[in-house]
Amino acid sequence: MDQTFAIVLAAGKGTRMKSDLPKVLHHVCGKPMVEHVTDQLKNASVDRIVTVVGHQSERVKGQIGPSSDFAYQAEQLGTAHAVQTCSEQLADEQGATLIITGDTPLITEQTLRNVLGHHRKTKASATVLTMKPEDPTGYGRIIRDAQGEVERIVEDKDATDEERLVQEVNTGIFCFDNRLLFQTLKEISTDNEQKEYYLPDAIEILRAKGETTSAVEVLDLDEGLGINDRTQLAKAEAILQKRVIEGHMENGVTIIDPASTYIEADVEIGRDTVIEPRTHLRGKTEIGEHCIVGPDVDLLDYEAKDRTKIQNVSRTNDLSAMPYV
Numbered sequence: 001m002d003q004t005f006a007i008v009l010a011a012g013k014g015t016r017m018k019s020d021l022p023k024v025l026h027h028v029c030g031k032p033m034v035e036h037v038t039d040q041l042k043n044a045s046v047d048r049i050v051t052v053v054g055h056q057s058e059r060v061k062g063q064i065g066p067s068s069d070f071a072y073q074a075e076q077l078g079t080a081h082a083v084q085t086c087s088e089q090l091a092d093e094q095g096a097t098l099i100i101t102g103d104t105p106l107i108t109e110q111t112l113r114n115v116l117g118h119h120r121k122t123k124a125s126a127t128v129l130t131m132k133p134e135d136p137t138g139y140g141r142i143i144r145d146a147q148g149e150v151e152r153i154v155e156d157k158d159a160t161d162e163e164r165l166v167q168e169v170n171t172g173i174f175c176f177d178n179r180l181l182f183q184t185l186k187e188i189s190t191d192n193e194q195k196e197y198y199l200p201d202a203i204e205i206l207r208a209k210g211e212t213t214s215a216v217e218v219l220d221l222d223e224g225l226g227i228n229d230r231t232q233l234a235k236a237e238a239i240l241q242k243r244v245i246e247g248h249m250e251n252g253v254t255i256i257d258p259a260s261t262y263i264e265a266d267v268e269i270g271r272d273t274v275i276e277p278r279t280h281l282r283g284k285t286e287i288g289e290h291c292i293v294g295p296d297v298d299l300l301d302y303e304a305k306d307r308t309k310i311q312n313v314s315r316t317n318d319l320s321a322m323p324y325v
Helices: 033-043 057-067 079-084 109-121 178-185 201-208 230-250
Strands: 003-010 048-053 069-072 095-101 126-131 141-144 150-154 169-177 213-217 280-282 298-300 308-312 319-323
Touching (some): 003 079, 033 057, 033 095, 033 109, 048 057, 079 178, 095 178, 109 126, 109 169, 126 201, 141 169, 150 213, 178 201
Parallel strands (some): 048 069
Antiparallel strands (some): 095 169
C-alpha cells in the first residue's frame, strides 16, 4: 500500500534573521515555526516525516524530537541537494512525498490535503502548490504550455523579462511520486545563476520524459509566506494570532477585546468561557468551560477547572483563582 511521506527543509542558518538561533526555531505564537509545519503534516496524516537539518543540527533535532526522522545537509548546495540527503531513508519507498520548507508556519492541514488530493486525482508525477501575489518579485515563476499545463519553473534571477511578467509563482511546496523524485534528483545540474541544485528543475526534467506535472493554487496568500527576516516573522505572528483567536471564538469562547488579548497556538479553552481584556495565555495552558479569565492576567502552562474565575487582584500580578456558580 502506498504511503505518504514528507520532507521538511530546515538546514539553513537564516542569515537575514541576524540571530544566534536557527531560523526555523524562531517562535510564532508560542512555538518554533518548524513545529507549526510538522504539526500540520501530522494532522494531514503523513505516515513519515524526514527533516533535513544542517546549521545547529542538534539544537533543531532536539526541538522537533521523535515526531520526525532526520537527514543531515553539511553544506547548503540548494533545495534538490537537501532532498537528496534523504535518499537513505526514502529512496526505495513507494508513495507520495510532500516537500515543504520549515519556515512556512502559516500553511494549513487543509491545503496540504488539497495538494495530496490533487496529486493523486491527476495521477501526476509532480505537483506544485502555486499562488498569485500582487508582486511576484523574488519568486520562481510557473511557466505553462499552450494547454495550460505546468511546463517548468524559472527562478526569478534566471527569468527573462517576459517570464518575470508571469504572476503565478512557486510557493516552494511540492508533491512527488517518491521513487521518481529520487531518480530525477540525479539529473539536476547547477546550470543557473546561483550555481545550486534547484528542486523546481525536477518539473522540467519529468515533463521532458512525458510525465504528468500539475499544479494547485492556494487562494490564501498568507499560507505561502516564508519567513526570512524579523519583519516577516512579526507579520506571521499577527496573522496566526488572528487565526487562533478567531478559532476560539468560533468554538464558543467569548473574547471581549481581541486586540489586547494574546493566546498562543497550543492553548485550550472550553466553551462559554469569557476572556477579559489584556489577558495573555501561553504554553500548554488549559482553561475549562464557563470560566472567567482576566483582565490583566498572564498565564503560562496553567490549568483551570470548569467554572473558575481568574483575576489579577493586585498591581504585583498576584492571581486569584476561585470556583464560581
